[in-house]
Amino acid sequence: MSKIAIKVENLSKAYQLGNIGTGTISRDIERWWAKMRGKEDPFLRIGETNDRTTKSESNIVWSLKDINFEIQQGDAVGIIGRNGAGKSTLLKILSRVTAPTTGKISGNGRIASLLEVGTGFHPELTGRENIYLNGAILGMRKREIDRKFDEIVDFSGVERYIDTPVKRYSSGMYVRLAFAVAAHLESEILIVDEVLAVGDAEFQKKCLGKMGDISTNEGRTVLFVSHQMDAINRLCKSTVVLDNGSILFKGNSNEAISHYLKGEKGTYSHRSWIGMNNAPGNQIVKLRDVSILNQCGEISEVLKINEPIYIKFSYEVIVDEIEFTHGLNLYNQSGIHILSSHDLITSKKKLKFSRGIYEARLEIPKNLLAEGLHQISVAIMSYNPFFIHFHETDAAIFTVVDTLDGTSARGEYGGSFPGVVRPMLFWENKKIF
Amino acid sequence: MKNTFDWQIEGKSSLMDLKLKDVWAYRDLLWLLVRRDFVSFYKQTILGPIWFFLQPLLTTVMFTFVFGKLGGFKTDGLPQPLFYMAGITAWNYFADCLTKTSTVFRDNANIFGKVYFPRLIMPLSIIVSNLVKFGVQMILFVLMIAYYSIIKHENCFPNTYILLFPILIFLMAILGLGVGMIISAMTTKYRDLAFLVTFGVQLLMYATTVVYPLSTVKPSLNWIVKLNPMTSIIETFRYGFLGNATFSWSNLAYTSMFAFVVLILGVIIFNKVERTFVDTV
Numbered sequence: 207m208s209k210i211a212i213k214v215e216n217l218s219k220a221y222q223l224g225n226i227g228t229g230t231i232s233r234d235i236e237r238w239w240a241k242m243r244g245k246e247d248p249f250l251r252i253g254e255t256n257d258r259t260t261k262s263e264s265n266i267v268w269s270l271k272d273i274n275f276e277i278q279q280g281d282a283v284g285i286i287g288r289n290g291a292g293k294s295t296l297l298k299i300l301s302r303v304t305a306p307t308t309g310k311i312s313g314n315g316r317i318a319s320l321l322e323v324g325t326g327f328h329p330e331l332t333g334r335e336n337i338y339l340n341g342a343i344l345g346m347r348k349r350e351i352d353r354k355f356d357e358i359v360d361f362s363g364v365e366r367y368i369d370t371p372v373k374r375y376s377s378g379m380y381v382r383l384a385f386a387v388a389a390h391l392e393s394e395i396l397i398v399d400e401v402l403a404v405g406d407a408e409f410q411k412k413c414l415g416k417m418g419d420i421s422t423n424e425g426r427t428v429l430f431v432s433h434q435m436d437a438i439n440r441l442c443k444s445t446v447v448l449d450n451g452s453i454l455f456k457g458n459s460n461e462a463i464s465h466y467l468k469g470e471k472g473t474y475s476h477r478s479w480i481g482m483n484n485a486p487g488n489q490i491v492k493l494r495d496v497s498i499l500n501q502c503g504e505i506s507e508v509l510k511i512n513e514p515i516y517i518k519f520s521y522e523v524i525v526d527e528i529e530f531t532h533g534l535n536l537y538n539q540s541g542i543h544i545l546s547s548h549d550l551i552t553s554k555k556k557l558k559f560s561r562g563i564y565e566a567r568l569e570i571p572k573n574l575l576a577e578g579l580h581q582i583s584v585a586i587m588s589y590n591p592f593f594i595h596f597h598e599t600d601a602a603i604f605t606v607v608d609t610l611d612g613t614s615a616r617g618e619y620g621g622s623f624p625g626v627v628r629p630m631l632f633w634e635n636k637k638i639f
Numbered sequence: 640m641k642n643t644f645d646w647q648i649e650g651k652s653s654l655m656d657l658k659l660k661d662v663w664a665y666r667d668l669l670w671l672l673v674r675r676d677f678v679s680f681y682k683q684t685i686l687g688p689i690w691f692f693l694q695p696l697l698t699t700v701m702f703t704f705v706f707g708k709l710g711g712f713k714t715d716g717l718p719q720p721l722f723y724m725a726g727i728t729a730w731n732y733f734a735d736c737l738t739k740t741s742t743v744f745r746d747n748a749n750i751f752g753k754v755y756f757p758r759l760i761m762p763l764s765i766i767v768s769n770l771v772k773f774g775v776q777m778i779l780f781v782l783m784i785a786y787y788s789i790i791k792h793e794n795c796f797p798n799t800y801i802l803l804f805p806i807l808i809f810l811m812a813i814l815g816l817g818v819g820m821i822i823s824a825m826t827t828k829y830r831d832l833a834f835l836v837t838f839g840v841q842l843l844m845y846a847t848t849v850v851y852p853l854s855t856v857k858p859s860l861n862w863i864v865k866l867n868p869m870t871s872i873i874e875t876f877r878y879g880f881l882g883n884a885t886f887s888w889s890n891l892a893y894t895s896m897f898a899f900v901v902l903i904l905g906v907i908i909f910n911k912v913e914r915t916f917v918d919t920v
Contacts, residue, residue: 213644221918234828298917302755305650305914312644325753330679339675342668343754371682 209279209314211395211427212300217273217309219295220266269295271451272309279314279394282421282428284438284459286466287448293431296448297321297399300429315394315427318344322399324384329373333364333383336372340387354390361416362386382409389416395427396420417441439463463539464579464605474602475507486596487521490528491586494520494563496601508605511577511628512614515570519584519601526560530588530595534568539579542626573615575606576628658910661757668756672764677771691775695731699724706850715852715883717795718787722877726849728780729876732773733811733869734840739765740819741836744827744916751917758913759906762820766812773808784880800879800886807872810898814868817901824905824912828919848873853885868894
């Protein structure tokens with residue numbers, strides 16, 4: 207059994223909303239009075255979750271609520287969740303920037319956290335001076351930095367500017383130097399928050415490579431928060447999904463990512479607004495339902511890569527004599543906009559609609575989309591003047607899978623297959639000499 | 640299998656857990672911060688560290704003119720510039736320690752919000768940085784003593800009480816640190832105090848024997864001035880370096896007591912606030 211690096215038990219953190227200022231002193235006194243009598247803090251009401259979309263009477267929210275998990279030594283663990291799910295709070299508590307309200311974390315080994323690169327960099331100081339200062343802030347001893355100095359400069363690639371004040375650096379150089387210091391920390395546990403979203407593509411790749419090295423080759427524990435699902439997938443074997451301050455899922459990264467993407471928007475290969483007053487639309491046209499269908503015409507969340515996919519949506523037209531067109535957007539799990547489509551081309555002449563219920567159906571050809579989660583949005587809009595009647599961005603989410611029967615673009619190959627689309631392309635080979 | 644852990648993070652911690660071991664582990668950072676303060680101070684200036692001299696020098700000229708010449712304040716028989724210089728140099732060290740420490744959370748909210756190191760390092764580095772500045776200013780002061788006593792043959796010679804000097808520095812440092820930390824801890828939530836500090840320190844200077852000697856204070860008001868712990872420090876400082884002032888062991892003992900109580904209180908409050916100040920600052 208491998209040793210535990212971090213153990214989080216019943217961790218909660220409450221935050222106060224609104225302004226801190228006038229009025230807080232009376233509340234502080236009330237709180238203190240309750241404490242003196244041995245009662246619980248009257249302002250920490252149990253059960254308030256941190257859902258920023260709903261209003262509530264209490265202005266205390268639980269940014270984290272009863273979090274429990276364990277991380278084994280040498281694991282690379284991802285943390286994902288939408289904005290406000292509690293990721294940053296968790297990292298802040300882990301890196302001891304702020305203390306939890308209740309609960310505890312225990313662990314083995316020195317923690318270094320990188321909630322930001324270049325913390326404490328002073329613009330007037332030279333690169334060399336800043337390496338020492340930043341290293342010391344991150345917890346390195348001077349001797350340690352001396353030993354690693356050349357390596358750090360080498361990794362950063364700003365050797366020529368090392369005796370120039372960092373305020374003269376380009377932002378890219380600044381970040382490179384900052385990450386280089388952080389990457390050479392000798393801690394057993396490394397906590398990283400989205401710092402990879404900096405620098406040019408080449409440097410990002412270098413950073414990811416270094417982080418992979420740290421966890422796999424050096425056997426150190428890495429905790430990594432990111433919105434880049436592909437980075438999480440590449441670096442982390444397991445992932446924790448946070449939602450409104452509690453753990454939605456923990457386990458295998460692949461599963462976690464699909465949980466997250468589904469959890470964020472709900473699961474849907476079918477969504478219906480029939481009989482509901484909040485249906486997307488206006489006084490002219492209203493969306494009724496959206497479905498994803500497989501080849502056999504059944505509603506399905508899981509679709510085969512080598513079969514066509516049908517998207518069907520129905521809507522009600524409330525007025526007569528109206529012209530509009532149908533549109534669709536398709537995104538993959540990293541949020542990349544793969545394609546857009548509308549029927550201005552296919553329906554040569556403008557369609558005139560009168561009162562009634564209509565259905566639009568669209569075929570996405572087989573062997574077009576890559577494996578993984580896809581999200582669609584549907585819309586109806588008028589031209590001249592341009593007007594969007596509705597654009598439902600969370601219309602449906604479905605997974606494309608490859609059953610590995612050898613008839614897809616994969617052929618017999620079962621390994622990692624990158625790319626946002628996966629068309630069957632025709633290869634021609636001949637002997638020319 | 641039972642696991643043992645190296646460290647724990649909990650919601651509540653003992654008030655007395657001052658984490659001095661952590662502070663020791665980060666001692667290199669302390670020196671680097673002091674260096675940073677010093678280097679960044681004179682970078683891109685022409686006069687560089689000479690600025691350290693200019694400030695007390697100009698203040699001395701001003702005080703000599705206003706209080707000495709216009710006001711006609713007595714100076715215990717000491718040359719006026721020397722008298723004011725002594726008061727200003729010592730007072731500035733205390734005042735700088737206090738004002739800088741009192742904004743330590745706000746000034747460093749950015750760093751504190753992103754990375755952990757024992758927060759106590761920051762105020763400590765302020766104390767040491769200012770000590771460097773104080774040292775530079777002391778050179779000027781000593782040169783002035785030499786000028787007045789040797790060249791102008793004034794009666795202003797150091798006596799054996801100059802040996803108390805290290806203790807005086809220490810007392811000023813912990814007094815400034817202690818009060819500063821209490822204020823900084825309180826200003827994380829209530830900013831009001833921050834406004835008080837800047838002019839409060841200025842006002843306090845007039846309640847200290849910087850521009851007048853303790854010997855000229857009316858006996859009926861004497862106790863108020865003596866209540867101020869800085870008074871005995873400045874009087875002792877003048878007595879040791881210039882050979883004339885009001886020195887009393889009991890006043891110094893009172894100041895020491897005061898300073899230690901304030902320091903301990905300051906460290907405790909600071910450590911308590913440090914844990915969650917990021918959420919409120």
